[in-house]
Amino acid sequence: MLETANNDRQTGGPAGGRRARRHAETRAEILEAAWEIARSEGLAGLTMRDLAKRVGMRAPSLYSYFASKHEIYDAMFAQGYRQLMERWEALDLPDDPHDLALVAMRLFVEFAVEDPARHQLLFQRTVPGFEPSTESWAVAQEMYQRTLVAPMAAIGITDPHLLDLATALGTGLADQQISNDPGGDRWLRLIDESAEMFLTHARSRKRRR
Amino acid sequence: MLETANNDRQTGGPAGGRRARRHAETRAEILEAAWEIARSEGLAGLTMRDLAKRVGMRAPSLYSYFASKHEIYDAMFAQGYRQLMERWEALDLPDDPHDLALVAMRLFVEFAVEDPARHQLLFQRTVPGFEPSTESWAVAQEMYQRTLVAPMAAIGITDPHLLDLATALGTGLADQQISNDPGGDRWLRLIDESAEMFLTHARSRKRRR
DNA sequence: GTCTATATTTGGATAGAC
DNA sequence: GTCTATCCAAATATAGAC
Numbered sequence: 001m002l003e004t005a006n007n008d009r010q011t012g013g014p015a016g017g018r019r020a021r022r023h024a025e026t027r028a029e030i031l032e033a034a035w036e037i038a039r040s041e042g043l044a045g046l047t048m049r050d051l052a053k054r055v056g057m058r059a060p061s062l063y064s065y066f067a068s069k070h071e072i073y074d075a076m077f078a079q080g081y082r083q084l085m086e087r088w089e090a091l092d093l094p095d096d097p098h099d100l101a102l103v104a105m106r107l108f109v110e111f112a113v114e115d116p117a118r119h120q121l122l123f124q125r126t127v128p129g130f131e132p133s134t135e136s137w138a139v140a141q142e143m144y145q146r147t148l149v150a151p152m153a154a155i156g157i158t159d160p161h162l163l164d165l166a167t168a169l170g171t172g173l174a175d176q177q178i179s180n181d182p183g184g185d186r187w188l189r190l191i192d193e194s195a196e197m198f199l200t201h202a203r204s205r206k207r208r209r
Numbered sequence: 210m211l212e213t214a215n216n217d218r219q220t221g222g223p224a225g226g227r228r229a230r231r232h233a234e235t236r237a238e239i240l241e242a243a244w245e246i247a248r249s250e251g252l253a254g255l256t257m258r259d260l261a262k263r264v265g266m267r268a269p270s271l272y273s274y275f276a277s278k279h280e281i282y283d284a285m286f287a288q289g290y291r292q293l294m295e296r297w298e299a300l301d302l303p304d305d306p307h308d309l310a311l312v313a314m315r316l317f318v319e320f321a322v323e324d325p326a327r328h329q330l331l332f333q334r335t336v337p338g339f340e341p342s343t344e345s346w347a348v349a350q351e352m353y354q355r356t357l358v359a360p361m362a363a364i365g366i367t368d369p370h371l372l373d374l375a376t377a378l379g380t381g382l383a384d385q386q387i388s389n390d391p392g393g394d395r396w397l398r399l400i401d402e403s404a405e406m407f408l409t410h411a412r413s414r415k416r417r418r
Numbered sequence: 419g420t421c422t423a424t425a426t427t428t429g430g431a432t433a434g435a436c
Numbered sequence: 437g438t439c440t441a442t443c444c445a446a447a448t449a450t451a452g453a454c
Contacts, residue, residue, distance in 0.1 A: 044253065044337055047447065060450080061420050069448070124388055126335055128253055164385070165399055165406075172381020176373070179333055190374055197374075197410040204409075232437095256429060269432075270438050278430070 027065050029055055031079060034072055038117040043127060046072075070130055073121065078136040080122045081143045084111055088147040097155035102195040104151060105170055109191055112174035119178065123171060162202050169194050236274050238264055240288060243281055247326040252336060255281075279339055282330065287345040289331045290352045293320055297356040306364035311404040313360060314379055318400055321383035328387065332380060371411050378403050 033054040037046050048069060052059040066072045087107060094100050112119040120126060122140075132140070152163060173194060177187035242263040246255050257278060261268040275281045296316060303309050321328040329335060331349075341349070361372060382403060386396035 042335075042337060044335075048449085049447075057419095058421060059448085060422085063449075064419055120335060124333070124335070124384065126251075126329060126333070128251060161399060161402070164396060165403065168381035168385045168396055168399065168403070169378065170381070171384050172377035172379070175333065175380050175384055176377045187373060187377055190370060190377065193370070194374065194377070197406060200410070200413075201406040235437095257431085258429070266437095267439060268430085269440085272431075273437055 023065070026055075027075075030062065030065055031072070031075055034076060035115075035118070038076075038121070039115060043117045043120050073127060073130045074133050074136050076118075077121055077132050078139045080118050081136075081139045084108075084122075085143045085146055087111060093151070098196070098199055100151060100155055101199050102192060104147065105166075105173075105195045105198075106191050107147075108170045109174045109177070109188065112171075113177050113188065116178045116182070119174060123174075156206070157202050159202075159205070162205070165201075166198060169198055232274070235264075236284075239271065239274055240281070240284055243285060244324075244327070247285075247330070248324060252326045252329050282336060282339045283342050283345050285327075286330055286341050287348045289327050290345075290348045293317075293331075294352045294355055296320060302360070307405070307408055309360060309364055310408050311401060313356065314375075314382075314404045314407075315400050316356075317379045318383045318386070318397065321380075322386050322397065325387045325391070328383060332383075365415070366411050368411075368414070371414070374410075375407060378407055 030051065034046060034051055037050055037054065041050070046069075048059045048062055051072075052062050062072075066075070084107075088104075091103060091107065094103060112123070125132075148163060148167070152158070152166070157163070173187045173190060177184070181187065239260065243255060243260055246259055246263065250259070255278075257268045257271055260281075261271050271281075275284070293316075297313075300312060300316065303312060321332070334341075357372060357376070361367070361375070366372070382396045382399060386393075390396065
């Protein structure tokens with residue numbers, strides 16, 4: 001081995017060490033395989049055996065990368081929120097409030113629908129004994145700030161009630177699409193109308209104050 | 210035994226036979242116990258052993274009443290929809306469209322929130338291999354007709370898009386309340402405002418035609 | 419780090435006596 | 437209809453050799 005002079009031991013070494021880098025790469029591979037299984041078998045259908053098989057390992061070897069199955073769910077949870085944030089940052093944001101609201105709602109609903117298992121993990125949290133770690137929760141909170149609170153403030157909406165109403169509308173469209181018309185577009189087609197309804201409502205409340 | 214002269218054999222006898230009646234009663238007891246377990250342990254936490262213990266049986270005895278665990282889920286599914294329908298029929302329905310929409314939305318959301326496991330079974334269907342039978346689906350369809358389509362038609366709303374928008378709004382409020390503020394009322398407090406927003410929107414669309 | 423072997427638990431379902 | 441005794445399968449996780 002070439003790294004005998006390299007004194008990073010196990011996973012505790014410097015972030016750029018060859019061993020640590022390889023370790024992180026394998027972790028990423030495992031997570032990618034986990035998403036694939038979750039997508040095809042359902043979130044609860046993810047098992048250590050299947051996961052190991054898909055990355056060309058035996059089940060016990062996974063424990064060199066994750067301490068438990070819950071830790072894998074936790075990493076997926078944080079990764080999912082980061083994905084949504086990156087998707088948001090990559091957008092070309094329009095100035096017009098109406099368009100901005102529409103783009104935001106469309107992003108959220110389409111993100112949910114394109115991977116129902118991910119939506120279930122991130123927003124419904126119906127996995128038997130799983131609770132996200134505080135670190136992963138922090139990622140979720142940051143997403144909420146950056147992709148909802150901040151842009152809404154930019155178009156003059158700061159009332160917490162209205163933010164909650166917006167999230168209800170978004171998850172409602174997503175959940176209905178996923179549960180009652182998987183693969184179709186029955187609720188996807190209502191995104192524009194919903195955004196418009198919401199904005200009109202928000203404006204009328206503001207006027208009334 | 211007293212029913213030697215009674216010629217209803219097994220479960221195939223007349224609906225009023227003593228044996229059949231007893232059988233139906235036990236089935237109902239089992240279902241009630243199943244709901245209790247689902248509420249406390251989660252829908253996926255329901256096991257035949259626990260269920261049997263709660264009704265004072267051993268697990269194999271349950272198979273005299275239900276052919277499989279899926280059949281139990283299926284009976285719960287139909288029962289849940291019947292409950293919602295009965296709840297609706299028991300209401301004192303107001304004539305005013307605004308009030309009617311509000312009452313309907315409130316019923317739906319509160320029904321969901323008061324038993325999240327039931328909501329999950331009926332409206333999210335995230336139980337691993339469970340698909341409702343065609344009979345149970347028919348019950349669900351009837352609920353949809355009687356508690357949504359008909360009353361909406363009564364207040365002049367027949368556009369299918371608007372019905373879908375209404376269900377999205379209802380499930381959205383319910384899901385957010387259950388997932389992000391269990392035991393609280395953060396989204397419950399938005400029911401009135403949501404109903405109002407929806408009605409205003411529906412009226413404006415009608416006017417535009 | 420990866421493997422084989424295995425502990426341990428759990429859960430659905432069936433066989434067959436009573 | 438209910439029981440005891442089991443079967444069978446699946447799943448997480450650990451021990452210990454290499």
